[in-house]
Amino acid sequence: MSSLLYIIAVVLIIGWLLGVFVYSVGGLIHILLVLAVVAILLRLIGGGRAV
Numbered sequence: 001m002s003s004l005l006y007i008i009a010v011v012l013i014i015g016w017l018l019g020v021f022v023y024s025v026g027g028l029i030h031i032l033l034v035l036a037v038v039a040i041l042l043r044l045i046g047g048g049r050a051v
Contacts, residue, residue, distance in 0.1 A: 003038040005043070009037070012032050012033060012035070015029075016029055
């Protein structure tokens with residue numbers, strides 16, 4: 001489950017950086033970005049075990 005969150009977080013950050021979602025969802029991307037950063041931080045703090 002944590003690897004799935006990590007993949008989603010990476011995809012959201014890449015999408016945010018490329019501006020893919022900015023026009024379609026507006027302010028929602030900022031909420032998703034915060035969730036992505038939190039997921040990455042939890043992954044790093046939790047030890048970052050490779051699956």
